Amino acid sequence: MLKNKSLLYGLGIGLMAGALLLELMNTVANPQTSMPAADPLDKAQVKELALQYFKVYEKEEAVYDQTQLDQTVQQKVEEERQKLAAAQPAPAPAPAPADALKEIYIYVAPGIVVSQVGDMLVTSGVIADKNAFLTEMNNRGLNEKVKIGVLAFKGPQTLEQVLAAVTGQ
Template identity: 35%
Template sequence: MFKNRALVTGIGVGILVGAILLQVMLIRPSNPSKSGISLEEMDPQKLKEEASKYYLVLEKNVKMYTQAELDSAVQKKLKEETDKLSASKPQDQPKASPPAVSSKIVVYVQQNLDASTVADLLFRAGVISDRKAFITELDKQGGNTKIQVGYHEFEGKMDMPTLVTSLITVQ
């Protein structure tokens, strides 16, 4: 009857296999979870626990601060505490001279900052006085991509090689 019997047989078998696969897909549950509990059945506490495995879960009333807001709040609190301390100190020791205080400067280096941005940050903090000298020293030591993310503490103005070494080594 048909000249291409193999073609017709192949199409027929393909249709049968496709129908079987569709039936298998319909039998299988659409969203199996590892714990066996669907999201609709979970109470809010269980849902929060499941989500906290993969995400940071916070309450609605928790306020998130930007780095600038946090820095300003810390500076404000530091000023208040310094004012309190200075107000109470003269009463405790009226004629004692204050000990020599070394100026510690703490700088936070964020992720993905390039050398010029770090140089500008250190210049504004008063750690370095020449941005170009810092960048050339950083190039000389090969530290353009090795600047460590985090807080770095400096004792006033430092020489460039020591400064660059402290920025590129893990603390």
């Protein structure tokens, strides 16, 4: 049986090719039974089918790309700013700054590092420069002596006051 292996492969491939050719001949001989005739579609049906796969716009409808849309929005914003500037009277004198009276509370959790404390202080407006705070803490060797708990600050502070509050010294 092993000696006839190539013969059997040839017979199998020949049978498959013959079956495919016979099916092809039957399909060509009777085209009405194999494929139904396509009915012409009207505009609404074409649009409905196209909406399944594409974005469809009417010919009269304006379509913008992102850059055109951004430019249009910027123009509208500028027009509105000009209208507000023309309609707005001169600004009234500003009242006393509320930051001087405002109390700020910061919670320092256990395990928090000095740079995170610096971020919180800058974000809350207690100090203006995080790098100066970190440098001073490092120079004085206070990186490991950060006080855990709630720290209260009243308005913007000097660096010395903040270091004393953060370390509890």
